[in-house]
Amino acid sequence: MSLKIIDESKINPKKYISKDMLAPANSWYVIVSLVAALILNFVPLQSFALAMRPDFTALVILYWAINQPQRLGMSLAFCTGLMMDVHHASVLGHHALVYCVIVYIASVFRRRINVFSLVQQIPQICVILLVMQSILIVIELLGGANLPGWHYYLKSLSGAIVWPIVAFLLSYPLKHRSNPDAL
Amino acid sequence: MDSTPQFFRHGPGPLARLLLFVLLSCLLMVEDLRFKVIPELRQAIAMIIYPIQQVALLPSEVHGTVMDFINSFHIIEENTYLREHYLRNSEKLLRLKALEAENTHLRKLLGAVNTIHAKTTAKAVMAEILYTPRDPFSHKITVNKGRQHGIQPGQIVIDYKGIIGQITRVYPLVSEVTLITDKDHSVPIQIVRNNIRTVISGTGKNNEIELRYLSVNTDIREGDLLATSGIGGVYPRGLPVAVVTGIKRHPSDNFAQITGTPVAGVDRNRQVLILSLSPALPTSPENLAEESSVESENN
Numbered sequence A: 001m002s003l004k005i006i007d008e009s010k011i012n013p014k015k016y017i018s019k020d021m022l023a024p025a026n027s028w029y030v031i032v033s034l035v036a037a038l039i040l041n042f043v044p045l046q047s048f049a050l051a052m053r054p055d056f057t058a059l060v061i062l063y064w065a066i067n068q069p070q071r072l073g074m075s076l077a078f079c080t081g082l083m084m085d086v087h088h089a090s091v092l093g094h095h096a097l098v099y100c101v102i103v104y105i106a107s108v109f110r111r112r113i114n115v116f117s118l119v120q121q122i123p124q125i126c127v128i129l130l131v132m133q134s135i136l137i138v139i140e141l142l143g144g145a146n147l148p149g150w151h152y153y154l155k156s157l158s159g160a161i162v163w164p165i166v167a168f169l170l171s172y173p174l175k176h177r178s179n180p181d182a183l
Numbered sequence B: 001m002d003s004t005p006q007f008f009r010h011g012p013g014p015l016a017r018l019l020l021f022v023l024l025s026c027l028l029m030v031e032d033l034r035f036k037v038i039p040e041l042r043q044a045i046a047m048i049i050y051p052i053q054q055v056a057l058l059p060s061e062v063h064g065t066v067m068d069f070i071n072s073f074h075i076i077e078e079n080t081y082l083r084e085h086y087l088r089n090s091e092k093l094l095r096l097k098a099l100e101a102e103n104t105h106l107r108k109l110l111g112a113v114n115t116i117h118a119k120t121t122a123k124a125v126m127a128e129i130l131y132t133p134r135d136p137f138s139h140k141i142t143v144n145k146g147r148q149h150g151i152q153p154g155q156i157v158i159d160y161k162g163i164i165g166q167i168t169r170v171y172p173l174v175s176e177v178t179l180i181t182d183k184d185h186s187v188p189i190q191i192v193r194n195n196i197r198t199v200i201s202g203t204g205k206n207n208e209i210e211l212r213y214l215s216v217n218t219d220i221r222e223g224d225l226l227a228t229s230g231i232g233g234v235y236p237r238g239l240p241v242a243v244v245t246g247i248k249r250h251p252s253d254n255f256a257q258i259t260g261t262p263v264a265g266v267d268r269n270r271q272v273l274i275l276s277l278s279p280a281l282p283t284s285p286e287n288l289a290e291e292s293s294v295e296s297e298n299n
Helices: A002-009 A013-017 A027-042 A047-052 A056-067 A074-088 A094-115 A122-142 A150-174 B014-035 B039-110 B286-298
Strands: B124-131 B140-143 B156-158 B163-170 B175-179 B186-191 B197-202 B209-211 B225-228 B240-248 B257-262 B271-275
Touching (some): A027 A056, A027 B039, A047 A150, A056 A074, A056 A094, A056 A122, A056 A150, A074 A094, A074 B014, A074 B039, A094 A122, A122 A150, B039 B124, B186 B240
Antiparallel strands (some): B124 B140, B124 B271, B140 B175, B156 B163, B163 B175, B186 B197, B186 B225, B197 B209, B209 B257, B240 B257
């Protein structure tokens, strides 16, 4: 009985093999997804929703860096970061830096992350987002800002929670429609 | 000697690429914080993201239009009320004009008219706040008037109660306002009750500003109104800035810790007024330049 439970919690090789193979993404599709994420980030919101809004650009960059790293290099992440900086009227280059850092982290851990299902990826994505926000805080502190409250990290939690949805929506157009086993 | 051809072509490894980009962004940050050599870069990126920002603003605009439509049912009612109100106020306005005329007359008698510029020369442009950045670190807002509308850096932004901030960056169609609560922003002020001159600075916290470097024995009380002094020539004099809300005097410190709350709705309103630049003051003589440099820097 207990053996069975352990088996369930571990990665099932059969399940892993039966995972969907995704078609390679068109580079226009990558750019359109980044622009859509920027629009979501730019929508003006009120206080609580503002604190809870996940960084959609970071999520989309993470998705491409994990699933199709040949489509999204650090240069694209860097340019997206510059756009975020100009929109936030903050120091030019600090979002660019952290986006490059998450692309690097994703490139190191992508094989390990890919083994898990989307829901199981939540804690790992959460850790990556927390690292990203911590680097942002360090840069701001070096620039002479005050420490924000703990609610600053809520964005990482909400980002990790919406990760399966974002990843599912991004992968949906790339799934093969035909059944490979059909004759 | 030829090296063996690679089976898979790779660029530099991920770590090398990361270091390259970290270096690049560090250079950008230093450039942006210290030297500001290439302001055109920011302008160019702002133009690129302008359409994206407009799309992001669409939902709130649609919401606004729908609300306007609903509100228009109340407008007729409101109009009659306002007309009545206007008539009642115009009587007060006439009295105010008479008082103003009397005041200028008295000033003439004092011989002070040459030193004080008439405040009515300043013109105001109304602007609407497009968005506030979600960054908790940056106390800046973006308004919908830019270089196309004749906005210049350094202009003062107010609402109907008092000062909100100052234009610091101008893009072709929008411009950025640094709020008075920003950590690096200071305003030369006077305490209205006893005319003590000093400088007030932001704290980087929402709705809080502080008076730094006032000695422990300064005559200041809670509830004192602080208004611009007009020194430095950037701010016109007499605009309300803040009310003192907290004073802590520790005998061991040289300076008292004085905090205040802005009079204007720094984080509330949707419409603001941008004042035109006040005429440049005569430059200070050489020997005074060093003494006044502290104050002019704060402006």
